[in-house]
């Protein structure tokens with residue numbers, strides 16, 4: 238049974254489980270903005286798309302890089318735009334090839350895939366529930382490695398680490414000559430929208446990965462960026478294929494950066510719904526992770542294998558993200574996205590039915 242490595246792939250999941258594609262389903266395994274993309278993007282004039290499609294894009298992504306630098310209070314030479322955050326993770330692994338890497342887990346599986354592709358020696362630092370950053374545990378690993386990967390707010394737990402802990406970690410890592418790759422793909426879903434971008438001006442060992450995929454529901458466009466010291470950015474740029482960021486992505490990115498109230502409204506709606514759903518699920522005696530973002534982990538109190546629940550939900554048209562390929566979770570949890578209230582109600586009804594059967 239070959240379960241998909243990521244969410245948002247219901248077809249592969251359904252086939253792997255030997256089931257028929259339901260006529261109607263809601264994909265709770267996809268953790269992008271449930272309210273879709275801003276109208277400013279979906280209604281971009283077709284002539285703009287045609288122009289972006291028929292011409293070579295700006296190979297230096299000049300305008301978008303400049304706007305991202307302004308937005309993040311860093312200079313332009315500290316920004317690298319990529320074909321999704323995924324490309325940047327691979328460029329980072331390429332730069333650190335054959336080095337010693339540690340990954341704070343459970344975590345997004347691409348860190349491991351990328352580091353293995355570039356023959357890094359990878360060790361895991363597995364946090365136990367409730368998955369707060371155990372600073373002592375991580376610090377004890379830092380002297381033996383070259384690079385540390387961590388993700389906050391974390392995918393798949395939704396937990397956001399204490400800012401003071403991350404700063405202490407980066408500070409200590411710098412003293413030890415260790416780089417820290419901080420993946421903030423979901424930072425803009427947290428209620429204060431606070432990211433650590435300014436720290437890039439202070440710490441030369443910090444690399445911050447961001448994605449526009451999640452907040453703006455543009456998974457197919459592929460757009461992300463990296464913030465890091467200028468020398469590192471220069472090195473990674475050399476490894477990035479020319480024209481990697483296509484013209485449509487550049488244009489969409491410029492439009493999205495103006496969507497401040499869209500982000501605020503999304504955050505408001507998501508948190509209202511997350512709190513409501515969390516309460517309902519806890520009333521049904523489920524464990525729900527202490528998430529700061531637009532998805533959470535759900536489990537039975539005894540953390541028993543969730544495969545029967547995954548199949549039961551699927552048969553009710555609810556696609557959940559399995560957790561078999563997350564170190565430390567091992568299928569004892571399902572990851573579920575926060576959707577609109579109508580969809581969330583359907584999820585709660587299905588999980589209530591699971592309790593009663």
Ligand SMILES: Cc1ncc(COP(=O)(O)O)c(C=O)c1O
Nearest residue numbers: 321322323345392422448450461
């Ligand atoms: C934590 C995390 N980082 C990075 C990515 C990749 O984002 P992108 O779509 O921009 O490549 C994902 C996608 O699921 C993710 O969950």
